Amino acid sequence: MAAKSANLYARIEPDVKEQAESILSALGIPASNAINMFYKQIILNRGLPFEVKIPTARPADVSELSEAELNAELEKGYADMTAGRAKPARQAFADIRKDYGI
Template identity: 75%
Template structure:
């Protein structure tokens, strides 16, 4: 059996080539932050996907993965926010970076950014 999507409705293609419509009668009510809802729906609208379709896809991925379809983790540490540092703390961080460079504890910039994106889900 293959699953096709047509105009907001899920169609199942049976081996004989017959179609049937899957019923969509269950309701889901969720409270989310208004700005999150607005931003997500703007993106979904650009993609031509209604919010209900995206939620249905998300639930199907949960079923397929038998859990959330993405990794959840707490980063080991957060990057230093230089805006919160005093001048002395800032200079100490620069000295640490210089010492790392002198000791050869460096990474290629592409590798470093790839790791940052992975660690912080960017």
């Protein structure tokens, strides 16, 4: 293992740092180790280890919807279900676990 002797200085938003370090702490991973893992993934992937793009559609934030908008979203979901454009929850969760390796 190579000696850790290089320093990295980065300025990030304080709340982003706090939230990320809280999660890393719960996982038992020091921030410096997480950054090192990220850099190693950049090397292995020869680029960022995730897709960077602007999403074409944002998921609905139910806390920002009016009652009528929420009902319209629920109707869309019901229409998808009755038209067979849905999958069982068990399958959806299995797909999520597979896609994210969890």
